[in-house]
Amino acid sequence: MTQTITIDPVTRLEGHGKITIQLDEQGEVADAHFHVTQVRGFEKFSEGRPFYEMPSLMARICGICPVSHLIASAKACEAIMSVRIPHTAAQLRRMLNLAQMIQSHALSFFYLSSADLLLGMESDPAARHIFGVVAAKPELGRAGIRLRRFGQHIIELLGKKRIHPGWVIPGGVTEPLEPAKRDEILAMIPQAYADIGLALGAYKQIAESFKAEIEVFANFPTNYLGLINEDESIEFTDGALRLIGPGGHVIEDGITANRFTEVIGEAVEPYSYTKFAYYKPLGYPNGSYRVGPLARLNIVSSMGTPLADVELAEFKQLALGPVQSSFHYHHARLIDILYGIEKIEQILTDPLILDKHVRAIAGVNRLEGAGQAEAPRGTLHHHYKVDENGLITWANLVIATGQNNKAMNLGVLQASKHYIKDGKFTEGILNRVEAVVRTFDPCLSCSTHALGQMPLVLTLVNSAGEQIDQLIR
Amino acid sequence: MPQPQIRCLILACGNTLRSDDGIGPWLAEWAEERFAGNAAVCVLARQQWTPDLAEDIAHCAFVLFVDCSVDSAPGSVNIVEIQPRQQAQGLATHHQGAPELLFLARELFHAGPRPAKLLTVGAGSTELGETFSEAVLDAVPKACEILETTILQFLHQQEK
Numbered sequence: 001m002t003q004t005i006t007i008d009p010v011t012r013l014e015g016h017g018k019i020t021i022q023l024d025e026q027g028e029v030a031d032a033h034f035h036v037t038q039v040r041g042f043e044k045f046s047e048g049r050p051f052y053e054m055p056s057l058m059a060r061i062c063g064i065c066p067v068s069h070l071i072a073s074a075k076a077c078e079a080i081m082s083v084r085i086p087h088t089a090a091q092l093r094r095m096l097n098l099a100q101m102i103q104s105h106a107l108s109f110f111y112l113s114s115a116d117l118l119l120g121m122e123s124d125p126a127a128r129h130i131f132g133v134v135a136a137k138p139e140l141g142r143a144g145i146r147l148r149r150f151g152q153h154i155i156e157l158l159g160k161k162r163i164h165p166g167w168v169i170p171g172g173v174t175e176p177l178e179p180a181k182r183d184e185i186l187a188m189i190p191q192a193y194a195d196i197g198l199a200l201g202a203y204k205q206i207a208e209s210f211k212a213e214i215e216v217f218a219n220f221p222t223n224y225l226g227l228i229n230e231d232e233s234i235e236f237t238d239g240a241l242r243l244i245g246p247g248g249h250v251i252e253d254g255i256t257a258n259r260f261t262e263v264i265g266e267a268v269e270p271y272s273y274t275k276f277a278y279y280k281p282l283g284y285p286n287g288s289y290r291v292g293p294l295a296r297l298n299i300v301s302s303m304g305t306p307l308a309d310v311e312l313a314e315f316k317q318l319a320l321g322p323v324q325s326s327f328h329y330h331h332a333r334l335i336d337i338l339y340g341i342e343k344i345e346q347i348l349t350d351p352l353i354l355d356k357h358v359r360a361i362a363g364v365n366r367l368e369g370a371g372q373a374e375a376p377r378g379t380l381h382h383h384y385k386v387d388e389n390g391l392i393t394w395a396n397l398v399i400a401t402g403q404n405n406k407a408m409n410l411g412v413l414q415a416s417k418h419y420i421k422d423g424k425f426t427e428g429i430l431n432r433v434e435a436v437v438r439t440f441d442p443c444l445s446c447s448t449h450a451l452g453q454m455p456l457v458l459t460l461v462n463s464a465g466e467q468i469d470q471l472i473r
Numbered sequence: 474m475p476q477p478q479i480r481c482l483i484l485a486c487g488n489t490l491r492s493d494d495g496i497g498p499w500l501a502e503w504a505e506e507r508f509a510g511n512a513a514v515c516v517l518a519r520q521q522w523t524p525d526l527a528e529d530i531a532h533c534a535f536v537l538f539v540d541c542s543v544d545s546a547p548g549s550v551n552i553v554e555i556q557p558r559q560q561a562q563g564l565a566t567h568h569q570g571a572p573e574l575l576f577l578a579r580e581l582f583h584a585g586p587r588p589a590k591l592l593t594v595g596a597g598s599t600e601l602g603e604t605f606s607e608a609v610l611d612a613v614p615k616a617c618e619i620l621e622t623t624i625l626q627f628l629h630q631q632e633k
Contacts, residue, residue: 063520111524130524131559131573131576131577134577134580134581135580138580138581141581142581142582145524145525145527145528145577145581146525146528148523148524148525149525149528152525162519163520
């Protein structure tokens with residue numbers, strides 16, 4: 001008799017998803033899927049809206065990474081306007097995007113995943129949360145909370161709101177940076193360095209005890225995609241995309257936003273509302289790839305900042321070519337944070353950072369435009385078409401979670417096959433399967449997350465679909 | 474322990490797009506206007522109470538949490554003292570209650586004991602909408618009065 005194990009919802013993620021694991025007659029894992037069960041309608045209901053409203057509308061997709069949507073959307077609008085934004089506006093946006101990356105990564109690492117890492121995958125689920133981390137390692141809990149606050153406070157200082165700031169608009173930003181705000185951010189930076197230094201040191205020690213998980217947490221060769229500068233350093237806001245193969249060779253470079261749909265396609269699977277992005281010349285699923293912190297570090301030669309470069313060199317020692325195990329997303333995320341702090345400090349010392357020229361103004365000069373940026377969890381692409389009056393006639397968004405979708409599914413299958421034998425499993429085993437998904441830090445349906453407590457219901461059904469057993473926590 | 478700079482912190486929670494759930498932010502805005510220019514009073518309104526607020530709590534002498542309540546009768550206004558409490562259940566990673574935030578402030582930022590109260594207004598409706606139910610509209614004057622009195626009482630005590 002075949003069986004299906006269902007984990008619904010998967011906990012400690014942004015949004016709601018579920019995992020199903022199919023067992024064969026012998027109780028061995030036959031297949032496994034990660035399902036995204038929400039529907040996104042943003043592309044559809046933006047039709048008919050003026051293009052200049054798009055950044056504010058699109059930012060509402062997500063409460064964690066609204067800034068990335070703001071920036072990708074504004075860039076798509078600027079392609080429609082055919083303008084190049086002032087240098088200072090570009091620098092301020094870059095800082096805002098990095099601040100968001102820092103707060104989002106802090107949430108993912110410290111709030112959502114550190115309990116697994118510090119307390120153990122098999123630890124009491126009732127204590128496997130941020131309060132458990134605080135009890136076990138208060139200095140690490142404090143560092144995590146401070147880093148998240150650091151990023152959020154910069155967003156609030158620049159955009160006046162922590163979530164959904166309206167400061168980024170087509171053409172630039174609404175207001176220049178005030179000297180007092182620059183000084184306030186600079187004053188927070190030493191503590192941020194101390195906090196990320198503590199976290200990196202702690203993580204490297206902890207990772208030593210997770211060698212078994214590293215082996216089976218989505219540890220397989222794939223392609224990797226991310227933004228990169230011409231000097232091969234990491235980039236979050238501008239630059240062009242690079243795709244590398246499993247061995248590290250460059251498959252395609254210089255993929256600008258307007259070429260994205262030329263080379264990237266989206267496949268559909270019946271078990272998920274999220275699409276599966278792939279590189280068209282390789283087809284689906286061979287052209288599937290990973291994005292996000294792991295991909296970014298795999299595609300670049302340098303971070304472009306001194307402290308992060310030291311960490312990158314150490315990170316690259318983990319493998320001869322690209323680092324393949326998704327467990328290492330955690331490590332890459334912390335290096336991203338370090339880079340973000342250094343880069344923000346650099347941006348604030350730009351002699352033009354207080355310049356008052358921060359906005360270009362224009363109307364519709366093209367009927368189609370696309371923009372891309374690195375969201376915390378990977379590459380984000382916005383593509384719009386407008387009529388002569390600037391009203392949206394068509395929109396398409398390709399989000400990071402969709403680009404990681406195939407790897408997440410294969411990762412769930414790999415871990416399930418490794419841990420579930422003879423149809424037997426424990427809560428700790430299922431937590432490991434969930435933790436594979438957590439390494440990617442997906443933002444399911446790129447929508448705001450749920451309030452309050454998220455229950456886990458595990459249902460065992462037979463081949464006729466009848467429930468045999470259920471575990472609720 | 475650093476000396477608190479903000480003496481009175483008003484920490485409101487709610488979503489202004491979900492009818493009566495917006496009463497917390499509305500009262501926060503009212504308090505911000507009422508105590509404008511008073512450096513001893515700081516008002517923060519959030520859609521959710523998240524752990525990073527623990528540091529703000531650690532730096533104040535008194536904290537007044539303001540929220541709607543779906544467990545109280547619609548329009549009922551209640552104020553209670555609260556104590557730090559560790560989260561009993563482990564799955565709420567995005568949102569903490571007032572006692573849990575006090576706990577985090579104590580454990581992480583070594584905040585000493587401080588008076589803390591929770592002011593709630595019973596919600597009649599939390600459906601999509603930007604207007605309050607009649608029950609909550611009727612309760613607004615009483616909620617403002619309690620909010621004002623509580624803050625003034627605390628500030629007076631501090632001056633003595």
